[in-house]
Amino acid sequence: MISEGEIEKLGELAKVELTREEIKNYKKDIQEILDYFETLKKVDTEGVEPLVHPLELVNSFREDEAAEIIPEESKFLVKESPDKKGDYVKVGRVLSF
Template sequence: MKIDKDTVDKIAHLARLEVTDTEREELMGDMGKILDFMAKLNEVDTTGVEPLVYMTDTVNNFREDVLKQEITHEEALSNAPKHDADYFKVAKVIG
């Protein structure tokens, strides 16, 4: 498939990119190659082939969510530059 300058300009505009004339020519070639490859993939007979959700058969083994007290409340607050008795103090971010 042939990509023209208008198509490259429209895609560049949507992607908020500024392209020079040289880059536009390179992009036209690259995008044409990508679409040609996609056209070749469309020629492959996939009847009877189940769609893949994952590329491997690996199963994710989740661990149990176990509550552990790694440091105490006081130890956590002792590392904070600003804190009161119970909470970290941070700069106000919402007016």
């Protein structure tokens, strides 16, 4: 059984704030979904290789060449970032002392 404490912890780790109400509701929803997943336990997967990609692609290499940087495009991207200062993307404090 998943607990409200686990939901709260997952929220913290995934950086989504959850209200008490949301924690309660997600606990119920996710427990139902996990119960549904129980059906998978019946499947014999002994010796089966996992498939993480439908077409099992091989590496798609490019030539190791410097790409042209288009100044307008870089400016555009900086402009669309959540916060900025001049030509720089501004981020919140990462380290705390």
